[in-house]
Amino acid sequence: MKIDKRYSVHPTQVKQFDTEELRQNFLLENLFIPDKVSLCYSLDDRIIIGGITPVETEVKLKGSDVIKADYFLERRELGVFNIGGPGKITVDGDEYEMDNRDCLYIGLGSKQISFASNSATEHAKYYLASAPAHRGYPIQHVAFKDVPGDEMGEQEKANKRKIRRMIHQNGIQSCQLCMGMTELESGSVWNSMPPHVHDRRVEVYLYFDLPKDEILFHMMGEPQETRHLIMQNEQAVLSPPWSIHCGAATSSYTFIWAMAGENYTYEDMDKFPIIEMK
Numbered sequence: 557m558k559i560d561k562r563y564s565v566h567p568t569q570v571k572q573f574d575t576e577e578l579r580q581n582f583l584l585e586n587l588f589i590p591d592k593v594s595l596c597y598s599l600d601d602r603i604i605i606g607g608i609t610p611v612e613t614e615v616k617l618k619g620s621d622v623i624k625a626d627y628f629l630e631r632r633e634l635g636v637f638n639i640g641g642p643g644k645i646t647v648d649g650d651e652y653e654m655d656n657r658d659c660l661y662i663g664l665g666s667k668q669i670s671f672a673s674n675s676a677t678e679h680a681k682y683y684l685a686s687a688p689a690h691r692g693y694p695i696q697h698v699a700f701k702d703v704p705g706d707e708m709g710e711q712e713k714a715n716k717r718k719i720r721r722m723i724h725q726n727g728i729q730s731c732q733l734c735m736g737m738t739e740l741e742s743g744s745v746w747n748s749m750p751p752h753v754h755d756r757r758v759e760v761y762l763y764f765d766l767p768k769d770e771i772l773f774h775m776m777g778e779p780q781e782t783r784h785l786i787m788q789n790e791q792a793v794l795s796p797p798w799s800i801h802c803g804a805a806t807s808s809y810t811f812i813w814a815m816a817g818e819n820y821t822y823e824d825m826d827k828f829p830i831i832e833m834k
């Protein structure tokens with residue numbers, strides 16, 4: 557199992573980055589590799605982001621020398637979403653059915669974790685976020701259909717979207733991991749407007765449901781020194797705690813957001829007036 561490592565960077569360094577350096581530091585391009593575990597360990601809040609795509613075989617998530625752990629959740633917790641066909645996650649012998657967009661939280665201490673698809677032709681695609689944990693919370697599954705979500709934005713501003721919070725203060729309990737999914741309405745393309753930062757938490761967006769041949773402009777950086785990355789479907793982007801994170805695409809799309817840090821409150825955001833952005 558290969559774990560890609562990303563270091564923390566200072567805002568003044570990012571000002572100097574060219575396109576390639578920005579992409580090397582923040583973009584996660586190849587998360588979904590058939591029958592493999594693909595992980596990225598960011599030193600910002602020690603969040604680990606990953607993809608597991610079981611096609612022909614069941615895939616196990618194991619410990620690693622990179623985190624000096626005999627099993628993956630020895631000192632961590634994990635949030636998983638399935639963005640593919642139906643599948644099943646087995647945790648220490650207990651099975652959890654995972655339909656498209658379902659979410660599973662697995663707490664500190666679970667040892668044997670494996671990921672499977674119900675069919676190789678319509679295989680599952682599991683997206684993972686993990687953060688250090690100090691105590692074990694119960695494993696919880698939530699079906700996408702059971703999370704109503706909150707309407708946000710306006711059609712006139714092309715940012716009408718529905719935010720569904722799954723792992724958060726008033727939902728599935730966790731130590732510090734906070735995760736959910738935002739779905740852009742057809743015709744809407746802007747997410748996270750007005751942009752915000754939260755110095756207290758790192759955040760990662762996984763963009764999906766973006767049609768092939770369409771692209772997304774993800775904005776990052778300090779609000780008055782912004783940069784952009786051009787992204788494609790099923791790519792993720794790391795946002796350091798000091799960085800804005802918002803974007804617009806050439807089509808509508810969905811994204812999963814994952815946060816970890818010292819303030820667990822979803823509403824903890826320092827919003828920035830768009831008119832003052834540079």
Ligand SMILES: O=C(O)C(=O)C[C@H](O)C(=O)CO
Pocket residue numbers: 708717719737738747748749754759801813822825
């Ligand atoms: O569209 C949005 O707005 C979001 O989904 C915002 C994210 O949830 C976020 O950045 C939370 O900090």
Ligand SMILES: [Zn+2]
Pocket residue numbers: 752753754759801825
């Ligand atoms: Zn945010």
